[in-house]
Amino acid sequence: MNDTSLPPCALTIAGSDSGGGAGIQADLKTFAAHRVHGLSALAALTAQHTRAVTAVHVPDVGFLRAQIDACFDDFAIGAVKLGMLANADVIHAVADALEHHEPAQLVLDPVMVSTSGARLLEASALDAVRTRLLPMATLITPNLPEAELLIGERIEDVDAMHGAVDALRALGASAVLLKGGHLPENVAREEVVDLFADGDVVHPMSHRRLKIDAHGTGCTLASAVAANLCLGRGLRDASIAATDYVHAALRRGYRPGRGDVLVLDHFGAAPHG
Numbered sequence: 684m685n686d687t688s689l690p691p692c693a694l695t696i697a698g699s700d701s702g703g704g705a706g707i708q709a710d711l712k713t714f715a716a717h718r719v720h721g722l723s724a725l726a727a728l729t730a731q732h733t734r735a736v737t738a739v740h741v742p743d744v745g746f747l748r749a750q751i752d753a754c755f756d757d758f759a760i761g762a763v764k765l766g767m768l769a770n771a772d773v774i775h776a777v778a779d780a781l782e783h784h785e786p787a788q789l790v791l792d793p794v795m796v797s798t799s800g801a802r803l804l805e806a807s808a809l810d811a812v813r814t815r816l817l818p819m820a821t822l823i824t825p826n827l828p829e830a831e832l833l834i835g836e837r838i839e840d841v842d843a844m845h846g847a848v849d850a851l852r853a854l855g856a857s858a859v860l861l862k863g864g865h866l867p868e869n870v871a872r873e874e875v876v877d878l879f880a881d882g883d884v885v886h887p888m889s890h891r892r893l894k895i896d897a898h899g900t901g902c903t904l905a906s907a908v909a910a911n912l913c914l915g916r917g918l919r920d921a922s923i924a925a926t927d928y929v930h931a932a933l934r935r936g937y938r939p940g941r942g943d944v945l946v947l948d949h950f951g952a953a954p955h956g
């Protein structure tokens with residue numbers, strides 16, 4: 684393999700999911716499925732399966748910084764993806780490191796609560812997300828409950844999603860991919876609508892609503908955007924490709940645990956080329 688055919692590198696700074704469905708594990712599978720070399724810095728470790736998070740351990744922030752520095756010291760990183768960051772100290776350490784290394788592109792998934800209902804970000808850390816991370820993000824990918832907490836308003840239908848992307852951009856994110864999976868079925872009917880907005884365009888991305896309960900979708904979506912950015916796509920095209928990828932991986936999802944919750948099949952469906 685010569686240099687031009689080397690895969691680009693993406694870095695995920697996120698939490699580990701021992702159950703392999705979400706977090707760092709989903710991110711690395713997504714990078715690999717896109718033929719992007721995956722780097723990882725573990726900001727938190729969870730003891731987790733498809734039904735619950737049973738324990739969380741947050742390593743010392745000095746060790747987190749060492750992981751991030753090791754990645755930037757040796758690899759040309761095309762994009763960084765942020766996931767579970769657990770608390771304000773971790774957010775400040777990550778923001779300091781990113782201010783130092785200045786990654787070309789930063790995809791922020793502001794993970795707050797798991798599908799199984801566990802808090803993955805302390806409530807007191809919300810301000811640090813707003814003030815330290817949002818302004819440096821190339822793209823932020825909140826789900827509806829996360830967006831409601833960030834902007835302090837309810838988002839009850841697709842019209843309200845349009846107002847929410849403007850409010851999120853006003854907080855400092857240069858572009859937003861607002862995920863619509865949490866709209867109730869009676870409001871959204873047959874479709875799930877995700878909304879991309881970058882100040883020039885607002886682009887809805889619709890997919891058929893699948894009657895399934897899945898875990899790791901948000902992590903996979905944000906890391907698929909980061910992978911597509913590394914591969915040279917623009918933000919909107921990367922977002923379109925990533926939502927299509929998540930949909931295909933969801934359709935082929937499987938239940939590795941004892942609960943009803945599916946995990947995605949990251950490798951079954953080739954990413955859009």
Ligand SMILES: Nc1ncnc2c1ncn2[C@@H]1O[C@H](COP(=O)(O)OP(=O)(O)O)[C@@H](O)[C@H]1O
Pocket residue numbers: 825826827862863864865875876877890891892893894895899900901902904926929930933
């Ligand atoms: N029931 C569903 N059917 C099809 N796609 C879904 C469904 N639920 C979520 N998605 C897709 O999964 C991705 C993650 O959405 P969402 O569930 O809103 O966020 P999160 O996983 O962060 O809670 C989005 O691209 C969304 O369109």
Ligand SMILES: Cc1ncc(COP(=O)(O)O)c(N)n1
Pocket residue numbers: 697698699700705706707729731766767794796797798799803897898899900901902
């Ligand atoms: C380590 C980690 N990071 C993120 C999520 C969110 O994923 P989901 O909302 O699908 O449970 C998770 N459950 N665990």
